[in-house]
Amino acid sequence: MKADSAQLAQPDEALERLAIDTIRTLAMDAVQKANSGHPGTPMAMAPVAYTLWRDFIRYDPDMPDWPNRDRFVLSIGHASMLLYAVLHLAGIKEIDADGKPTGEPAVSLDDIRQFRQLGSKTPGHPEYRMTTGVETTTGPLGQGCGNSVGMAIAERALASHFNRDGFQLFDHDIYVLCGDGDMMEGVSSEAASLAGHLALSNLCWIYDSNHISIEGSTDLAFTEDVGARFEGYGWNVIHVDDANDTKAFARSIDAFRATDDRPTFIVVHSVIGWGSPKAGSEKAHGEPLGEDNVRATKKTYGWPEEAKFLVPNGIAEAFRNAVSGRGRPAREAWEAMYARYRESFPTEATEMALLRQGKLPSGWQAAIPTFPPDAKGLASRDSGGKVLNAIAQQTPLLIGGAADLSPSTKTSLTFQGAGSFGKNDHSGRNLHFGVREHAMGSIANGMALSYLRPYTGTFLVFADYMRAPIRLAAIMELPVVFVFTHDSIGVGEDGPTHQPIEHLATLRAIPGLDTIRPGDANEVAAAWKVALSHSHEPTALILSRQAIPTLDRTKYASADGLEKGGYILGDAERGDPEIILIGTGSELPMVVAAHEKLASEGVRSRVVSLPSWYLFEKQDDAYRQSVFPDAVRARLAVEQGGSMGWDRYVGHDGGTITMKTFGASAPLAKLQEKFGFTVDNICAVARDLIEKNK
Amino acid sequence: MKADSAQLAQPDEALERLAIDTIRTLAMDAVQKANSGHPGTPMAMAPVAYTLWRDFIRYDPDMPDWPNRDRFVLSIGHASMLLYAVLHLAGIKEIDADGKPTGEPAVSLDDIRQFRQLGSKTPGHPEYRMTTGVETTTGPLGQGCGNSVGMAIAERALASHFNRDGFQLFDHDIYVLCGDGDMMEGVSSEAASLAGHLALSNLCWIYDSNHISIEGSTDLAFTEDVGARFEGYGWNVIHVDDANDTKAFARSIDAFRATDDRPTFIVVHSVIGWGSPKAGSEKAHGEPLGEDNVRATKKTYGWPEEAKFLVPNGIAEAFRNAVSGRGRPAREAWEAMYARYRESFPTEATEMALLRQGKLPSGWQAAIPTFPPDAKGLASRDSGGKVLNAIAQQTPLLIGGAADLSPSTKTSLTFQGAGSFGKNDHSGRNLHFGVREHAMGSIANGMALSYLRPYTGTFLVFADYMRAPIRLAAIMELPVVFVFTHDSIGVGEDGPTHQPIEHLATLRAIPGLDTIRPGDANEVAAAWKVALSHSHEPTALILSRQAIPTLDRTKYASADGLEKGGYILGDAERGDPEIILIGTGSELPMVVAAHEKLASEGVRSRVVSLPSWYLFEKQDDAYRQSVFPDAVRARLAVEQGGSMGWDRYVGHDGGTITMKTFGASAPLAKLQEKFGFTVDNICAVARDLIEKNK
DSSP: OOOOGGOOOOHHHHHHHHHHHHHHHHHHHHHHHHHOOOOHHHHHHHHHHHHHHTTTOOTTTTTOTTTOOEEEEEEEEGHHHHHHHHHTTOOOOEEEEEOOEEEEEEEEEHHHHHTOTTTTTTOSSTTTSSSOOOOSSSOSTTTTHHHHHHEEEEHHHHHHHBBBBBOOOOOOOOEEEHHHHHHSHOOOOOHHHHHHHHTTEEEEEEEEEESEEEEEEETTOSSSSSHHHHHTTTTTTEEEETTHHHHHHHHHHHHTTTTTTTTTEEEOOOOOTTTTTTTTTTTGGGSSSOHHHHHHHHHHTOTTTTOOOOOOTHHHHHHHHHHHHHHHHHHHHHHHHHHHHHHHHHHHHHHHHHHHTTTTTTGGGGGGGOOOOEEEEEEEHHHHHHHHHHHHOOOTTEEEEEOOOOOOOOOOOOSSTTTBTTTTEEEEEEEOOOOOOOHHHHHHHHHHHTEEEEEEEEEGGGGGGGHHHHHHHHHHHHOOOEEEEEEEEEGGGOOOSSSSSSSHHHHHHHTTOOEEEEESSHHHHHHHHHHOOSSSEEEEHHHOOSSEOOOOTTSSSGGGGGGSSSEEEOOOOSOOEEEEEEEEGGGGGHHHHHHHHHHTTOOOOEEEEOOOOOHHHSHHHHHHHHHTTTTTTOEEEEEESSOTTTTHHHHOEEEEEESSSSOOOOHHHHHHHHHHHHHHHHHHHHHHHHHOOO | OOOOGGGGOOOOOHHHHHHHHHHHHHHHHHHHHOOOOHOOOOHHHHHHHHHHHHHHHOOTOOOOOOOOOOOOEEEGGHHHHHHOOOOOOOOEEEEEETTTTEEEEESSSHHHTTTTTOOOOOSOOOOTSSSSTOOOOSSSHHHHHHHHHHHHHHHHHHHHHHTTTOOOOOOOEEEEEEEHHHHHHOOOOOOOOHHHHTTTEEEEEEEEEOOOETEEEEEGOSOOOHHHHHHHOEEEEEESSOTTHHHHHHHHHHHTTTSSOOOEEEEEOTTTTTTTTTTTTTGSSSSOOOOOOHHHHHHHHTOOOOOOOOOOOTTHHHHHHHOOOOOOOOHHHHHHHHHHHHHHHHHHHHHHHHHHTOOOOOTTGGGOOOOEEEEEEHHHHHHHHHHHHHTTTTTEEEEEESSSHHHHHHHOSSSOOOOOOTTBTTTOEEEEEOOOOHHHHHHHHHHHHTTTTEEEEEEEEGGGGGGHHHHHHHHHHOOOOOEEEEEEEGGGGGGGGGGGGGGHHHHHHHTTEEEEEEESSSHHHHHHHHHHHHHHEEEEEOOOEEEEOOOOOTOOOOOGGGSSOOEEOOOSSSSSOOOEEOOOGGGHHHHHHHHHHHHHHHOOEEEEOOHHHHHHHSSSSHHHHHHTTOOOOEEEESSSSSSSTTHHHHHHOOOEOOOSOOOOSOOHHHHHHTTTTHHHHHHHHHHHHHHHHH
C-alpha cells in the first residue's frame, strides 16, 4: 500500500491554505471560548496534520474501527484541538464501545464549542473511549511515543499471526505527532531505542521542533542534536525545514513509506502560534491567545476577524472526500479480502473476531493447572510462570516479556514455538524489552490498543519506573497484566533498594487497577484467570521470589474464593472467632500456621485471604460483612509491606504486622525475624489484640 | 589539578595484575560465601576501577569527607563488591555521621566476609550513610548516572559561590561507572542530555559495554550506537577496546581531563566474568560462580586455588600509598588554602562550615512572611513561590527549578541576582531541568549529596515519573524538597491525565518522606519552614493550582500547629464535638466553612487541619488523642484525592469525601459539584455520620 505523493492529485493551494487555516482558527476559537488550552501547536502543525490526513493516512471515516487502519497518535496531547479539528473536518463517524456506528459525528462543531467542558467529547487532552478517532489517551509526555511502539509491534505480530499468502490482513502504519517535551522524556528515549532495535519500519514519528518550551526557548535546557541521537538508535532521520511547506513534508512521508528496514523520524521545524502576535513565544503554548490576538491572527490569515468556529463552505467536504476517497476503497477491499479469508481460514477468522471484541479464544481457562498440596511449595513467580505458559499455549496473542529480568520473573514462554520477537521474527512471543520499565509499560498499553493481550514483567520495586503507563492503562481501561515479582523483603540480600515496601499500597491506590497478591500456587492460578477475564481493567499481579507452601484445599477453602477478592480460608472450629487473621501473598501460609497454632492452644481465629482489595470492595455489603463481621474487632493483618490502607480492614481496634521502615540487605529468615514476620510473633500479637478487645 | 597519566610513575605490571586479581577474587569469594550477588562485573571492571583509583581519583583515605575530593559513583550498584574491594585496598578510613574518624577501616576484610549479611557494612547494593566511601545509594539502574549530574552541577555551583582568585576551593571531578542497564534506562538519557546541554566537563561516565544483559546478549534488546547517541547529546566520546588495557584506559582519562567544554563518555569494552568458565555469559552476572568455577578461575589467574579472601602482601599497601600519595598532599594543600580563605573570607567560610554540617545560614527563618486573612486568598503555589523567594534570598545554596513548568509551579527565584544556571553562568540559581522529571529527582539527590539544598518542581501527577529518586532520597535521608503543584481535580480543564487522585497516598506511603499539603498561605509558610528544618528527611510539598482563602488566625489556631502534622484548627464552642471534620490543602477552608455553617445550625464540630500525616504520627499518644479523642467516632475527612489511608483517621465509623474514580476535564466548580466537594455536601454527610454514630 505504498504510494508516492507525487502521484496523488495535488490540491488547489488556496483550498489547502483555507483548510489549514480552518484547523488553526477552530483551535484558537475553542481555546478562547474555554478560556483554557493550548492554541500554539495546533496553529503550527495544522499543515502537517492536514497533509498527513489528506494525502496519506489510510482511514475510512465511516468505519473508524477497521483493524487495518493507519494509526495516528497525538503524543502532544495538549494539542488536542488539532486532533479534534481534523476528526471534525474529516467527518469521522462515531462508533460505540462495540464498534457500531451511532449515526453521530465523532466530533461535531458543537462538540468543539464544548471544548474542555464537563461531559463533552472534547476533553482537554484526548481520551481513548471518549472520542472516536482518539487511538490512545495522551497528555503525560512521552506516553504516546511509547504506545506507538506497542502499536507497531502489534501490527507486526498480527501480520505474522494472521496474514497468509494473498491475504495481507495487516499492513498498516503508525504515525505519531510528538514535540520537544516528548523528546526530553526518558520514556520516549527507551521506546525509540527499542523501535530502532526491532527495525519497526511501520513507525513514523513526526517531531514538531519549535524551539519553545514552557519556560522559554529550548536553549534553556534542550540543545542536543535530536536527529543525531535517533541516528544512533538506528532510525531513518529526515528534516523538513518549514512546517508550512506541505510538499516537503509530503516528500518526507514518501521517504518513510519507501523505507523498509528501520523506523522513520521526521524533524519538522515550526513556529509555535504561527501567524499570531505571540508566534514563536512560549506565551503561545498553554493559554488562550486573547480576544485581540485572535482577531489580529485571523487578520493575518485573511480570515473574517469576527467569525468564530467558521468552517468555510466546501472545506470539510473536500477534506472528507480526500480521506474517504482513499480510505473507503482500501477498507472495502480489505473487507472483501477478509470475507475470502474467513472461508479459507475459519479458525483464524474466528480468533480475530474474538480479538476485536476483546475476548480470548474459548477454552483458554481449561488449560489452567491446579497444584497439589505441598508443604515446601514453590515461589509464586514459579507457579505464575507455569500458569502463564499453560494459558499462553491456548491464547496465541497473549504476548509479553520482561524488562531484562525474565529469568527472575519467570515470565518467559518456554514451550515449543514461543521464541523471541525480533526484527527478523515477528512470530516470536517473548518480547525483550531491555532494562526499560517505563517504555515496557507504555508499549504494553499500545499493544493492548491493537488487539493483543500483553503482559509485562519486572520486580515490584521497579513499578516505580513505570507508574505513568500503569495509571494510563487504568484510565483507558486496558486489560494489560503487569506482573511484578520479588514482592517484599523476601528479596533478601539485594537490600532496601530492591525491597518494595510502599508499592502494594501505591498500586492498590490506583482507581480501576486490580492489584492481586495471591497466597499460594492455586491462588496464582485463580489470579491469572481473573486477570485474563478482565476486559476493562488492568491487573497488577504480585508474586514472590521465595517459595510459598501450597495449601491443602481439602482442609481450607477453595482458591476460587480469590474471585471475590477476599474470602474465609479457614475458621474457628467451634463458636465465633475471637480474632480475624488476614494474610496475603507469601504471608498467607504463615498466617495459616499461626491460626493452627492458636487453635491448638484453644484460641479461636478466622483466617481471611485477601489477595485483591479491588475485587473485595466490589462485593456487596452482605458478603463483606460475612467475611469481616462488625462484631469481631480484633483483627490482625500480616503483610511484608507498608501498613498504608490496612486500617480499612483492621480498623481502630485491630493491628498489623507490616513494614514501618525500609528493609535491609540480609537473608530473608534474618529479615523476617528482625521485622516480626514469624508465626510466634503473629500469635503473640494476636493474643494481645484479643486481650485488648475483650 | 589536571595531570597526564604518562607523567605518573608506571606501576610494575606484575604488581598491577596482582592487585587487579585481588579485587576480582575478593568479589568472587564474597559472592560465593554469601551465596548471593554479582561477581561478573567486578571481575570485568577491576582493571578500570584499579587504574582510576590508583592513578587519578583525588581522595585522601584518611579524610573521606574532604569536600573537594573527586566523587566516584558506582551506578551499577549490583557490582558493589568492586567498590568494597577498592575501599578496602585503598585503606579508606571510616568516618561517622559528623565526619569524625572512628579509627575503623571503611571496609575491613571481615566486612567483606560479611557481604550481604544483616547489619554489615557491605550490603548487597552500596548504601549511602552505611559505608564510608559510598557517595550515593545505587542499585535501581540509571540513578547513579542522574545523581552524578547533580554532583557535577553542585561542583560548578559551589565553585561559583565559594571560589575566589587564588582560592580554588572546588575543582573536583565526578566519575561514574555505568553499564548497559544504565544506558537503557530513560533517566540516564534525560540526565545525559542535560549534562551535555550544561557542558559539564567535570563529569566522566565510564560505560562498561559487555554486551550481556540478564536475559542474554544485548543483541536481544539493545543494539543502538550508544556512542553516537552521546555525541548527539554533545559529549566527548572515547572508546577503549579492552577493559584489561589499563594504559589505553588511562589515556582516556587523560583525554577527559584535557576536555573543558563538555562531559566525557568512555566506552570500555569488557568481558563479564573475565577469566572464568562463565566469561562472556549472562550466567556470570547475578549469581555465584559456584565453588568449582571459582577454583577454575583462580587457576586461570594463577591464583592459589584454595585461598579465600586473599590479599597478597604489599598489594593493599601499594594501592593505598598510590591513592594517599596523591590525595593526602592535595587535601593538605587544600586545608592550608582553606585556612587562609577563612581569614580573607570569614563570611563565606562560615557559610561553608554550616553547609558541611547540613545547616542553613542562621536567620533564614526570619525571612518567612506571614499572610493576612483574605477571603479570596491565593493559590498555595503562589504563596509557595513567595515563601520560597523570601527564604532563598537568605540561603544562597538553596538551588532548584522545575521540569519545564516554573511559570506554573511558581518555583522560580525572581529576585535580583537569581538568574538561570547555564553552561556559561554557574552562579545562576534557577535550574531548567527541561521536561525530565525523572532526571530532575535524581539530579536533586546528587546536589543534596554535595552540600546544596535542592528543590524541584512539577505537577503532582508527574510525581509518577520520578518516584524512584523520591524513594531514594528517603532511603538516603536527603533533605530534598520536592514541590508538587496542581495537586487535585483543582487542575480543572486539563482533565484526568493531569488530575492526581492516588498520588497523595502514594507519597504518604513512602517511609521517611514528609508529605505536607498545607491548607492556606500561612500553612505554606510553616510547611517551607518545616521542610528546610529537616536535615534527614525529604519533603513532598503539595500545593494547589487554584486560590485558597487565607484563614483568619485570630479566629482559628496558629498555622504553627502544622509543625505537629495535625492540629485542632477550630472547635465546638460549647461541649464536646459531635463530629470531627478533617481537611487538608485546598479543602481545608471548605471544611472550615462547613464547620461554621454547622455551628450556625447548632451542630458541634471540630475542625482538624492534617497537612502532614508523617509529622502527626511522630507525636506522642497523648497529643494524638487530644486531637482525635477515641470517644468521638463520627469523623469526616475531606480531600480531593483518593481515600487510601484515610481509614487510619476516620475509622470504621467515620467517612470520607474523596475521589473514588479518576477525574474529568471541566472547570473546577463543575467538578466539585459532580464529586461532592461543596460545603453543603460536607454538612449533609457530617449530619449523616453524627446520626449513624448516635
